[in-house]
Amino acid sequence: MAIKRCRSSIVVTILLSSVSLYVCVCVCSSLLFTKVKLEEALFGPATALQTCEVMLQRWQSCYDVGRSSETDDSSSIPVAERAEVSPGGRKSSIHLTLPDFQDTSTGSLSPSSVALSRLEAALSEVSDISSSRRQGPAYIWTTLEHIWLQAGELFMADGRLKEAQFCIAEASAIFPNSHSVLLQRGRLAELRGQLDEAKGLYDEALAIHPTGERILVHMGRLLVKSGRVHLGEKVLRDAVQVHSTSHEAWSCLGEALQSRDAGQAPDCFLTALELEASCPIRPFTIVPREL
Structure with a gap:
């Protein structure tokens, strides 16, 4: 009977800690994003x-x-990782921080060389811990993947492509076959002028998530940019058919039509403007159904 009570207590403790972690991660992903x-x-x-x-x-x-x-007996952390304990008995944790490869040295190396060396060192750390990151509930790591990808997007918007590469590599170390990761890898390749590589990554992302709004938009835009206007227009028409309220899809379709002087381009731009005026900063679907 005492053993049963002890086991029940352990189960309750695990459940409570899981709920606390779930609430903590959900609050982070909801409000801070x-x-x-x-x-x-x-x-x-x-x-x-x-x-x-x-x-x-x-x-x-x-x-x-x-x-x-x-507890050690109930932990879902692998035995190899549990063995990494400091002398004080505390388990080691993953160290997370955003990269900064901007040159601050005054040595003989050029800024690009310094940044590259820092990036290579950082990426080696990513590969060292990638295997341990797949342990535990999926929602924890999905949230971390989203944080890294969001940071990667911001670095790309700020023109800091090396830092963006690091963040995307971090996300890829968690879920290498994620369509979100493949999309961001494609965007990074496109920004670097590697259009063939970018198209290949968009193709992979579409194979996993054929109706993804952002994937379709970026694929269509890339095809138009590379001169395959009719194919790009088809992809963008598919995008507005599936995502009829996407102002970005309508705007890109208007650009594709305008590139060949089609008369429907102004209508697409007008639709995009009307939709953008009522578009939320984030989708309403992220609001929890129950508070």
Whole structure:
């Protein structure tokens, strides 16, 4: 009977710690992601990146609390990872921080060389911990993936492509076959002028998520940019058919039609303007159904 009570107590403790971690991660993903979008729109990507740094710290705090509340026997952390314990008996945690490869040295190396060396060192750390990041409930790591991808988008908007590459690599280390990761890898390749590689990555993303709004929009825009206007127009027509309220899809379709002097282009631009006027900073679907 005492053993049964003990086991029941352990189960309740695990469930409570899981619920606490779930609430913590959900609050982070709900409120702070919205804050990031507002800051980007009002103050620019540099300000929004500061909130991404806070999100990484909050995520790590929630993750560490969730791990420390588990007993060794009931922990879902692999034995190899549990063995990495400091002399004081505390389990080691993942260190999360945003990259900064901007040159601050006064040595003989050129800024690009310094940034590249820092990037290579950072990416080696990513590969070292990638295997451990797949442990635990999926929603925890999905949230972390979204934080890294959001940071990568902001770095790309700020023109800091090396930092963006680092963030996307972090997300890829968690879910390498995620359509969101493939989309961001494609965007990064496109910004670097590697159009064939970008198209291949968009194709992979579409194979996983054929109706993805942003994937269709970026694929259609890339095809138009590379001279395949009719194919790009077809992809964008598919986008507005599936996502009829997407102002970005309508705007890109208008650009494709305008490139061949089609008469429907102004109608597409007008539709895009009307939809953009009522478009929320983030989709309403992220609001919880029950508070």
